[in-house]
Amino acid sequence: MANRRASITDLAKALNLSASTVSRALADHNDVSEATKERVRALAKELNYQPNQLAAALRRGRSKTLGVLVPHITGNFFPHVVHGIATEASKSGYNVLICQSDEDVQQEKKNIDLFMNAQVEGILVSLANTTQDFAHFDAVKDQRLPLVFFDRIIEGFQGPNVSAVVLNDYLGAYQAVSHLIEQGCTRIAIFSGPLHVNINKNRYQGYVDALTAHGLPLRPEYVSHHADINLKSGTQAMRKLLRMAQRPDAVFASNDLAIVGAMQVAKEQGLRVPDDIALVGFSNEAFTELTEPTLTSVDQRSEQMGRTAVRLLLKLLNRPATASPLKPVVLEPKLIVRDSSVRLARKERN
Known part of the structure; x- marks a missing residue:
């Protein structure tokens, strides 16, 4: 018993009582004598007995637990979302069970x-970037288990027990590319993830529409799509761009790691950031304030997203099955302008 958690059964055997009597004694029921209660409490304290809250909740038909699934728990974005989820869930008396898909x-x-x-x-x-078959979520919907997608979602996936919270990724990308154009950039490349994932599709469309709105052509040779957009893919894509006869004067990436890879390559080849090539990322990772120069990026409202997702889920828990679907919540992005993209102010100072 010393090597495992003591149970009600252990207490009952040691005291020669029934498990139900021990349980009622611990719950301070009136049908158990004070003497028996004292014996049970004393042994429970001696053995450091702790009640199994999950088992008790399940007996009441409630687990008070929420499942949280993210693609990974590296970087800044998903850990902050999870923190927001855990904080908001705890306020309402819920625990969280966290798993990661590893993009699989x-x-x-x-x-x-x-x-x-x-x-x-x-x-x-939040979906893995390899997810294109959604049957496992159909099973969740069919069981009427409340389901809230965040960040990476299944567009058009609806039901009385389904909702979502997303960032306006389109607007974030549009703002980022417009900022580069306002800084005098005219040849802007993009590093994007797979377009079947909603965030990549929307960020790419924001890039395209910002170019069009400012009268700039879409140049296919400046567009790079990657199965996994990260430091390595950003490095590879930047090397390819810089071998072109007419290389870009700016790069927008839908991931901060990819733009850091681009920055490393630019420096290796003697280019000045942002004078020779301006750079903007997406996510506002913690390291964006530590790079040299500091990195302009789109903030994704990560912790707010996590809190909002829990609030939506709790609404779903308390709604009748016949209620109409809850509309997805769309959060507004914020472009955080730093040194990697600011050209005009530098020129004015020189």
């Missing part, structure tokens, strides 16, 4: 099964 749809399916077998009261999920 098969692992994502296993985690959804785990949540359902664990009898979570709701699921919050």
Whole structure:
């Protein structure tokens, strides 16, 4: 017993009582004598007995647990979303069970099964970038388990128990590219992730529409799509761009890691940032304030997204099954302008 958690059964055996009597004694029921209660409490304290809150909740038909599934817990964005989720869930008396898919749809399916077998009261999920078959989410919807997508969502996936919270990724990209144009950039490249993922599709469209609105052509040779947009893909894409006869004078990436890769290559080749090439990322990772120069990026309202996702899920928990679907919540992005993209002010100072 010393190597494991003491149970009600252990207490009952040691005291020669029934498990139900021990349980009622711990709950201070009137049908158990004070003497018996004292014996039970003394042994419980001696053995450091702790009640199994999950088992008790399940007996009441409530697990008070939410399942949270993210693609990964590296970087700045998803840890901050999870922090927002955990903080908001705790305020309402819920625990969270956190899993990561590692951008693998098969692992994502296993985690959804785990949540359902664990009898979570709701699921919050951001899709893996390899997910294109959504049958495992159909199963969640069919069981009427509250389901809230955040950041990476299934567009058009609806139901009385389904909702979503997203950033206006289109607007964030549009603002970022417009800022580069306002700084005098005319040949702007983009590093994007796979377009079947909503955030990449919307950021790419924001890039395209910003060019069009400012009378600039879309140059296919300046567009790079990657299965996994990260430091390595950003490095590779930048090297390819800089081999062109007419290289770009700016790069916008839908991920901060990719733009840091681009910055490293630019410096290796003796280019000045932002004078020779201006750079803007997306996510506002913590390291964007530590690079040299500091990195302009779009803030994704990560913690606010997590809190909002939990509030939506709790609304779903308390709505009748016949209620109409809750509309997705769209958060507004914020462009954080730093030194990697500001050209005009530098010229004015010189």
